[in-house]
Amino acid sequence: MTSMTMVEIGAIEHELRQLWSESAEKAPDGQAVIRALTLNLLACTHDAEHADRMTDAIQQLTASHPSRAILALLQPDAPEPRLDGFVQANCLLSRRGTPQVCGEQITLDARGSAVQQVVSLILALLVPDLPVVLWINNPDPFAEPLLARLRSVVDRVIVNSQAFAQPTSAFVQMAELERAVSSGGLALHTFAISDLTWASLTPWRELTAQFFDTRPLLPHLRRIDHVTITYQVPSGADNPVAGLLLAGWLASCLDWMPLEDAFSLEPDLIRFYLRRPAVGVGTGAIRLVTLDLRPVEAASGATPGLLALHLEALDGVTASFRVERAETPGYALTTATIAGMEPISRLARCEEPSLADLLAAELRLRHRDQTFSDALRVAGLLAARLRRDM
Amino acid sequence: MSDLPNPLRHGLRIGRTPEPCTVVIFGASGDLTSRKLVPALYNLARERRLPGGFSVVGFARRPWDDAQFRQVLLDGVNANSRSGAVETELWASFAEGIHYQPGSFDDPSAYARLAERLAELDQRRGTGGNRVFYLATPPEAYPDIIRQLGAHGLNQSPHGGWTRIIIEKPFGRDLASAQALNQQVLAVFEEPQVYRIDHYLGKETVQNIMVFRFANGIFEPLWDRRSVDHVQITVAENLGVEDRGGYYDHSGALRDMIQNHLMQLLALVAMEPPVSYDADAVRDEKVKVLRAIRRIRPEEVATYTVRGQYDAGSLSGRPLPGYRDERGVDPASQTETYIGLKLFVENWRWAGVPFYLRSGKALPRRVSEIAIQFKTVPTMLFAETPMHDIEPNVLAIKLQPDEGITLKFGSKVPGQPQIRPVTMDFRYGTSFGVASPEAYERLLLDCMLGDSTLFTRRDEVEASWSLITPIHQGWLASPAQPFPNYEAGSWGPTSADEFMARDGRTWRRL
Ligand SMILES: NC(=O)c1ccc[n+]([C@@H]2O[C@H](COP(=O)([O-])OP(=O)(O)OC[C@H]3O[C@@H](n4cnc5c(N)ncnc54)[C@H](OP(=O)(O)O)[C@@H]3O)[C@@H](O)[C@H]2O)c1
Numbered sequence: 001m002t003s004m005t006m007v008e009i010g011a012i013e014h015e016l017r018q019l020w021s022e023s024a025e026k027a028p029d030g031q032a033v034i035r036a037l038t039l040n041l042l043a044c045t046h047d048a049e050h051a052d053r054m055t056d057a058i059q060q061l062t063a064s065h066p067s068r069a070i071l072a073l074l075q076p077d078a079p080e081p082r083l084d085g086f087v088q089a090n091c092l093l094s095r096r097g098t099p100q101v102c103g104e105q106i107t108l109d110a111r112g113s114a115v116q117q118v119v120s121l122i123l124a125l126l127v128p129d130l131p132v133v134l135w136i137n138n139p140d141p142f143a144e145p146l147l148a149r150l151r152s153v154v155d156r157v158i159v160n161s162q163a164f165a166q167p168t169s170a171f172v173q174m175a176e177l178e179r180a181v182s183s184g185g186l187a188l189h190t191f192a193i194s195d196l197t198w199a200s201l202t203p204w205r206e207l208t209a210q211f212f213d214t215r216p217l218l219p220h221l222r223r224i225d226h227v228t229i230t231y232q233v234p235s236g237a238d239n240p241v242a243g244l245l246l247a248g249w250l251a252s253c254l255d256w257m258p259l260e261d262a263f264s265l266e267p268d269l270i271r272f273y274l275r276r277p278a279v280g281v282g283t284g285a286i287r288l289v290t291l292d293l294r295p296v297e298a299a300s301g302a303t304p305g306l307l308a309l310h311l312e313a314l315d316g317v318t319a320s321f322r323v324e325r326a327e328t329p330g331y332a333l334t335t336a337t338i339a340g341m342e343p344i345s346r347l348a349r350c351e352e353p354s355l356a357d358l359l360a361a362e363l364r365l366r367h368r369d370q371t372f373s374d375a376l377r378v379a380g381l382l383a384a385r386l387r388r389d390m
Numbered sequence: 391m392s393d394l395p396n397p398l399r400h401g402l403r404i405g406r407t408p409e410p411c412t413v414v415i416f417g418a419s420g421d422l423t424s425r426k427l428v429p430a431l432y433n434l435a436r437e438r439r440l441p442g443g444f445s446v447v448g449f450a451r452r453p454w455d456d457a458q459f460r461q462v463l464l465d466g467v468n469a470n471s472r473s474g475a476v477e478t479e480l481w482a483s484f485a486e487g488i489h490y491q492p493g494s495f496d497d498p499s500a501y502a503r504l505a506e507r508l509a510e511l512d513q514r515r516g517t518g519g520n521r522v523f524y525l526a527t528p529p530e531a532y533p534d535i536i537r538q539l540g541a542h543g544l545n546q547s548p549h550g551g552w553t554r555i556i557i558e559k560p561f562g563r564d565l566a567s568a569q570a571l572n573q574q575v576l577a578v579f580e581e582p583q584v585y586r587i588d589h590y591l592g593k594e595t596v597q598n599i600m601v602f603r604f605a606n607g608i609f610e611p612l613w614d615r616r617s618v619d620h621v622q623i624t625v626a627e628n629l630g631v632e633d634r635g636g637y638y639d640h641s642g643a644l645r646d647m648i649q650n651h652l653m654q655l656l657a658l659v660a661m662e663p664p665v666s667y668d669a670d671a672v673r674d675e676k677v678k679v680l681r682a683i684r685r686i687r688p689e690e691v692a693t694y695t696v697r698g699q700y701d702a703g704s705l706s707g708r709p710l711p712g713y714r715d716e717r718g719v720d721p722a723s724q725t726e727t728y729i730g731l732k733l734f735v736e737n738w739r740w741a742g743v744p745f746y747l748r749s750g751k752a753l754p755r756r757v758s759e760i761a762i763q764f765k766t767v768p769t770m771l772f773a774e775t776p777m778h779d780i781e782p783n784v785l786a787i788k789l790q791p792d793e794g795i796t797l798k799f800g801s802k803v804p805g806q807p808q809i810r811p812v813t814m815d816f817r818y819g820t821s822f823g824v825a826s827p828e829a830y831e832r833l834l835l836d837c838m839l840g841d842s843t844l845f846t847r848r849d850e851v852e853a854s855w856s857l858i859t860p861i862h863q864g865w866l867a868s869p870a871q872p873f874p875n876y877e878a879g880s881w882g883p884t885s886a887d888e889f890m891a892r893d894g895r896t897w898r899r900l
Contacts, residue, residue, distance in 0.1 A: 202403065203438065209398035210407045210441055216518055218396060253397045328479055334442055336516075344410075344516050346442040347483035348435075361403070371401025 015087045023089055037068050040126050044072040044146050045137040060356035062090045065363050066103035068127045072118050078111035119149045131155045139165035142173050152189050158362055160196040161241040168387040171241055175380025182373050194362035198245055198372050203350045207323045207334050222279050223313035227291045230307040232298040242306055243293040248379025256289050258381050269294055408838035410443030411520035412511050416535050417527035418448025424466025430830035432467045435484045443516040445487040451494050459490035495534045501542040519551025529560055533574045540578035554837055556585045559650055565855040572848050585837045590651040591844040592829030595793040599658045614739045621745045622761045622898055623655050626753040630710050636718030643729040647749040649858045659760055660735050669843040680853035682737040688864030696889040698728030700752040703878030710878040727751040730886045752878035757900045758789035
């Protein structure tokens with residue numbers, strides 16, 4: 001890792017070249033330094049503390065996604081206009097005799113009215129012919145002016161719905177934006193949306209899906225009529241997005257349609273009713289699924305997020321499928337219980353992913369994640385109902 | 391492969407998990423089980439690739455109970471797993487599904503008890519009659535086990551489940567014994583149930599050979615006799631025979647390495663693009679390559695092969711006794727621990743291009759690679775200049791230790807009228823920053839999912855033996871070799887260098 005060098009804004013490219021030849025000279029004999037860039041990663045925030053955490057994550061990402069990262073710290077409310085730039089190379093420690101892989105980072109610190117100049121600078125610094133990803137780490141990302149001004153060059157926008165200041169309304173906004181961009185209705189150039197909260201659900205989705213890779217258990221999936229999603233929220237805050245996304249995912253995979261106005265809201269229970277396709281042909285009857293979101297106030301120090309997902313088929317042969325956080329952090333317990341059979345349970349890893357892990361998971365995607373779009377569409381419908389009532 | 395229409399699978403970024411099943415390991419108290427198989431299964435469980443209900447039954451003679459067996463495996467995983475020491479709670483959950491069934495391979499009542507145990511597990515752990523039988527035993531035991539499985543109806547599953555059998559190497563000692571074994575296996579199992587393992591095929595980089603060739607348009611037009619001068623395939627080991635001397639002395643490098651691993655590598659570099667990436671399409675193309683290789687007749691072995699056996703020396707600074715002094719080895723042994731081989735693939739694409747294969751023990755480094763050496767450009771352009779000294783382009787596919795691809799090409803030295811070779815280096819490890827799974831993980835998972843692409847088919851094994859057997863016969867008929875003829879820790883006998891020099895070529899320095 002090299003330390004940050006403060007540079008003249010006009011000389012950033014020159015400084016980067018300088019940095020590269022220095023690293024190459026400093027490398028031990030016979031050890032090459034490889035400049036490997038797989039994408040342009042634009043990261044923006046308004047908060048200096050966030051900027052540090054983002055830099056850490058970008059450095060960790062070098063292993064899997066060496067990039068030209070441009071981190072913009074935007075502080076429009078600062079009194080004095082000022083724009084500073086820093087460059088650094090993010091290099092992996094390498095074993096002897098193997099080449100060192102490096103990405104590069106440009107940090108722009110913009111204050112006051114100088115914030116206006118950042119976009120033109122970013123556009124000049126993009127490496128041509130590589131994807132452009134914009135990571136907005138800000139509690140109201142869709143109001144970020146940078147998004148509007150860069151949308152014509154951006155291929156992917158990454159946000160984190162768990163950190164939204166107005167969770168339900170920003171969530172509904174995200175669902176609408178995603179629908180607009182995915183229908184291509186906005187412009188010729190469209191981009192994909194990634195939500196880090198969605199990425200964090202992957203182990204939960206995987207553990208849930210695994211029950212039904214088994215032929216004898218698969219038929220029960222279409223019979224599910226009760227779903228309970230329990231999640232932990234910090235005291236005072238209520239952000240149901242993780243639960244909504246998981247619910248949206250189940251509903252979109254299983255063709256469940258939320259029923260208009262059929263929903264109830266209590267302090268520790270949000271209940272939705274959905275219509276499920278009938279099992280088998282000719283039954284014709286409308287089947288209902290009740291879907292409960294249960295927020296649990298987190299003890300201090302506990303991480304917010306999902307605690308348990310419970311799927312049940314109660315009508316007919318009872319079947320129950322449960323994934324829950326185990327007592328030991330980093331694990332989940334899965335249990336399948338079918339009437340007349342011994343319950344089958346197992347412990348599985350379900351580690352808390354780091355910020356860099358979540359970003360890496362989304363950066364691995366080359367295109368729009370259709371499953372996410374579908375889940376978000378239904379989750380957006382559910383959120384819209386909540387927004388009206390909250 | 392049957393794809394289950396599990397609607398929750400859509401868009402999940404990892405592949406599906408197999409159905410709950412029981413893996414029955416014959417030879418479960420042996421080295422392979424605790425060093426490779428169970429660490430691989432544990433890592434699969436750790437990465438959430440195994441379903442709840444997944445079970446293991448170990449079968450061997452030692453009078454252990456479940457608890458003893460679990461402890462041995464736990465020690466094995468702790469010592470050998472790529473993910474380090476086990477996670478205690480995860481192991482506890484995984485180990486609940488591990489059982490031990492003592493018995494001798496020739497004792498019918500042991501199989502009856504095994505059948506009962508499996509039926510009980512189907513009930514209790516929901517394994518639905520799905521079974522993998524893994525033969526991790528001395529090869530002499532294969533016929534007995536296979537016959538007994540058939541006799542006890544274990545070659546087929548109850549309840550509409552599936553039964554598969556994995557057979558370790560060596561698969562035969564020559565063409566006749568491989569054919570006989572195939573007959574014994576296929577008298578009891580159907581070919582689609584049979585998974586002949588060659589763990590080389592489970593290595594990520596080996597699979598990448600195909601991706602590299604067929605997903606990158608720029609190389610394929612150069613991949614033939616017009617552009618390629620020759621191909622070198624090297625698998626070098628920097629170990630002696632260790633404690634496998636007894637086995638090795640009856641096998642040797644030709645049968646232990648060339649027949650399976652190097653032939654597979656050759657087939658993958660030389661094959662035509664398969665019509666699809668499915669088990670039979672890929673294996674059809676590989677078999678075609680093997681069948682197109684010109685057979686070396688016994689009387690031609692001196693021309694097309696070179697052999698060596700290591701003498702005392704040192705490896706990475708540590709002394710190593712000579713091969714003939716290893717435990718289990720005949721003091722006058724004629725077994726080769728080094729082999730060099732020249733083969734020709736006689737088809738439209740490769741006619742006239744030699745494929746040089748070499749493999750040996752007690753060499754300076756552990757390295758496997760495939761190098762495609764391209765023809766040198768006509769040097770007229772730079773002939774009268776100081777830049778006439780142009781080296782050929784070489785594309786090297788490195789399999790281990792650092793997996794990756796390098797391309798050597800000529801470049802002008804800045805400011806000087808000189809051309810120097812430079813290498814462009816691409817490494818999987820650093821480019822993707824993720825640890826590759828162990829070969830056995832991939833292969834066990836593929837078998838449980840019913841995908842046999844990376845396993846060898848009956849005709850493939852036989853085609854390969856039909857090339858190897860005449861070479862071995864030729865050697866037996868030749869005068870005794872002046873063994874030992876290379877020092878442990880060197881790059882093999884000088885005769886191997888002469889072997890290449892005769893063709894005006896040299897082995898790559900690795
Ligand atoms: N080890 C490796 O790294 C490696 C690599 C590639 C391929 N392989 C192949 O894998 C196979 C197994 O290798 P290994 O090294 O694990 O062998 P090993 O350590 O010698 O183990 C042999 C196993 O077979 C059992 N066994 C032998 N005769 C038996 C009988 N009559 N009845 C019941 N059990 C019997 C032994 O059990 P008891 O001692 O309890 O009787 C032991 O569990 C071989 O075919 C080998 O070529 C091994």
